[in-house]
Amino acid sequence: MAAVDLGTAEWERSKITNQDINLLKKLGISKKPKAVCFPSEESYPTPPMGYRVSFVDHLIRGLSAPIHPFLRGLLFVYGLQLHHLTPNSILHISIFITLCEAFLGVQPNWALWKRIFFCRRNGSPNVAYNIGGVVISIRPTVNYFDVKLPDSVQGWRKKWLYIQEENHGCAEDNIPPFDGAEKILRRRSWDAEATEEEKTSTEALMTRIHELQNTRGKELSGIQITAYFLRARVQPLQARKNPLWNYAGDEDTDRLSTNLEVKDLEKLVRRISSLNKKDPVPSSCRVKPYSATNALPKNHPNLVSLPPLPEGGEVEERAVISDDNQDAPSFVNEPADSRKSAGSYEKEAASEATASAQSPPPAVSPKNKRKRNDVEDSGTSKPEEAVPSRQKAAYDPYLETLISSKTEEKLAEVNERANTLAQKLEQSEEARKKAESDAVQARREADKAKTDAAGVEDLRKRLHDAETSLSEHITAQSAREEAILKRLRSQNRRFVSKTSQEFELEDPDNDPLLDAVSFLEFHGTEAREGIDQAKAGLSRLFPYFFPKKEVMGFVA
Incomplete structure (x- = not known):
């Protein structure tokens, strides 16, 4: 049974508080006249002319209009709209763009992106979400920064608003027109991997990322990158005049506001991450980012790789994979976003559940996709032409015996293949359980190693303190003996005299x-x-x- 796509059922009246409005003003996002328009009582977004739909939690994570060409390309290649992405996915893109521009010294690189990230449908086997229905995830085989995403972003779907679309005469800077009912269809581009040529061209960037992560005393983290673009007051996902490696500080033309107060910055970092009140917020990066005062090295490579834009025509990666395709992955639930329970949505959408379960995926828009013929759309084969009835053949015992023998042979062969597949399935299940057991054991050993390392570090500290105390005691004892010796010598001289x-x-x-x-x-x-x-x-x-x-x- 196909999952129920909630579509417009998820939208409800926006519930933005005065605290949210003050935060947007403090960040400089709503300071420009008519830059942000707040909805009134409508329960479904109807943006005015020249406006697009966004969310408070998207804006505080680096989004502003006009959007960055890299984000525009991602939306096109993945076939998504802004409201399809979760807040954590927006933060992933902001951190990646900041990493490329400020710490790698290159434009956001599409080939590098494909080596690190992929997309998954957000939901469950029974319910498919529309708002925040797609999650951008880090590939499990890639060693990337620990971003420390929050476990829950409470009520972000209810805080939607309109942002003004600034048209600069460049189509790729514009946000696609809003369509709240557009279905999310999984595409091959969601799992697109870098080619061997792209891997070779980005190997130096991956090496640099590993150096930034593992250089002792200069380790860079996802929290540091997040705090950096928040301190710089530059929205990474906005189309800007200058890249971050030319960032000019307080006089930079792309800054939205003045510096945030320390308490406001720390509160914002903790809001969009999993840091608690006891965890320190980095006041600066351990690695000095590139900027106008820290220019790129001479002969620094200029690697350009952007996702295809709609102006370049149709691309193969936009091909749709049917939801009932065997290769399609199962739904995933992202714990970082709050949502109604699947049961409540199923009750709300009970009337359309049966219809959506029986009907094929919605038709593909003719604007950017090829039309399929009726046979392909329906998934049925072409009806055969009527064949005149034939006279029934006479009964042949020998032929019947031969057919029965062949049938038994085929049946035995099928049974043997089924037994072989069952054995392989059992072996694969055992291998899976063993892999899970090994993973649990490895995790325990890693935790034990961390505990042992902490114990060793504590012993080192205690030994250092003991050595310091002993040294101080020896120094004091030497001074005392020297004083006693001085007095004894004085007394001896008196007796001699x-x-x-x-x-x-x-x-x-x-x-x-x-x-x-x-x-x-x-x-x-x-x-x-x-x-x-x-x-x-x-x-x-x-x-x-x-x-x-x-x-x-x-x-x-």
Whole structure:
């Protein structure tokens, strides 16, 4: 059963708050007169002449009119409108354009894009979304920046508005006319991969991306790139006079507003990413971006690769793949976007569910696609011409036996093939389970490695603190010993000056402190002996002043 395409059923009255309006003014998106037009009470977009439909969450992620030629080409090649893309998909495109212009020094490269990204239908097997019905995803085999997308963008579908389409006389800068009921058809271009020639031409760019990710102390992240274009106040998805490698700072002609306050910037970064209040927002990039003050190196390669535009004629990548094609991938749900439950939409669209499940995909627009004949559209073969009835042949037992034998042989062959396919299916299922188990084990080992690395880092820090404390203690102890030694030497000099006697140690310890103590002990002994002799002499001369002591009942 085909999924129910909600179409116009998803649209409802726009619910933009004063907080949203103030944010757009602060970002400079709605400062120009009539740049933004807010809907009134209509429940379905009816943009005025010269306006297109957009969303608040698209604008704060880098979208402005007139749109960038690269985005215009993506919409054409993928056969999409702006409202088909989720906010996270818009952010992916903004980060990619900023990466190319500010950190790779090239125009947004279509061949590089195909190496990194692909498209998938957003929805479920039962419900196909129209607003945000397509998700741009990173290929699982590509090592790309961790963008840290949010798990949920609450209520973004309800915050739609009109933006003025600035016509600069260049058709590729214009947003396609709005059609809220246009069906999303999966195209071959959604999975288009770079050719071998394109891979060769972009290998240097991929190498540079890996260097930006992994250079120790200068790692670049998706959050840093996001914060950079928000600080620069330049909308990446807008057609601009200058690329970002010529960005002139506060005087740049493409800036929409002055610098945001730090608290406003951090709040905005956390809103469009998965950072929480405790995670720090980078105040600058670890890699200095190219700009007017950091010019491109001499002989820097100028790689140009843009997606085909409608002015260039029909392209093969626009070929539609029928939804019931075996090669078509299953629907995917992007957790980064809030939406009604599938059950509620199914109830709302119950009347059209049966019809859409039985009917073929909608007819292709004749503007950019070839017309198919009636046979191709219906999916049925050409009716055969009537053949005159023939006389029934006579019964032949031998022929019947031969046919039965052949049938049994064919049946046995079919059964054998079915058993072989069943075995292969079982093997593939076992291989899948083993791969999942290996992936879980690898994830556990990676987590353990991260924990061990954190423990090692903690031990290193504690060892460093202990070494610092020990060094400080040794320094203090040395200073204390030096002070004691100084005092002992001073006392020794006093005894030598009083007694005119110097001593030499028979067995010195070769330790200045201990040897000084030994000298002091000699002087103390000499002093005590002198005092005892003086006392004995005085007691004999003046016995009345020195009475004899009684020891154990005897007079000494």
